[in-house]
Amino acid sequence: MILREYKNILDAEFMKGFIRMANDGWELGWHERNGGNLSYRIKPEEVEQVRGYFSPKEWREIGTSVPKLAKEFFLVTGSGKFFRNVSIKPEDSLCIIELDDKGENYRIVWGLVNGGKPTSELPSHLMNHEVKMLATGGAHRVIYHAHTTNVIALTFVLPLEDKVFTRELWEMATECPVVFPEGIGVVPWMVPGGRDIAVATSRLMEKYNVAIWAHHGMFASGEDFDLTFGLMHTVEKSAEILVKMLSMQPNKRQTITTQDFRDLAKDFNVNLPEEFLE
Ligand code: 13P
């Protein structure tokens, strides 16, 4: 007998957390039309709680290879689906996918009831998941891509360098170096939706939890919905302050200094890489 732990699959806690996060991103204006996508690596016990609702479709190629994620299940937004609609019709907007034993193919086991496929950024999501799972001993489970207005604006005026973005965004809010002490990576403009941009992004994710896509948006990785959303929100808020500052005058009259960052790192017990303090 297949157990259905929930009366409705939408009552599962991970489903509620995912939907709330998608809606929060929509309300902050990061998801025009079908912009952005979200994925969650489902815990084995959560898979068992909802397995009774699965009806597997045909296997399809991922478009890249993620062997360390073989047989994992993910909750993912659908390609062309609007974040605006996720909370009102989740079964049309989202799907649960299962990966095969090589990590080269996926199949939809729930959702997208009116047809469709997972986000076109599935290669980037899965390659980021693989890198972050290995780097965090399995702790990271959420990968989030959003079209964050202020960060995108900054990619037209700042040099596309990790060091410049990290340092400028750290300086805009005292909490930033505590929230993203490892810094931020920047991917130059690339064609989205394919393996090349996925490879470039996942390389940066070995080191960082945030990667900016020039003239496009951001990717963030985290342990759960709160931390991943909070990370995206913190970086974008900092970018908003920088845009406001640059709109008032090009130069800072005063700022947080390198010594200030060293003092903060000591008191908050965070390790700030020397390359961003020079
Ligand atoms: P999808 O609708 O395929 O998820 O694409 C949206 C997007 O933001 C592409 O980068």
Ligand code: ZN
């Ligand atoms: Zn995008």
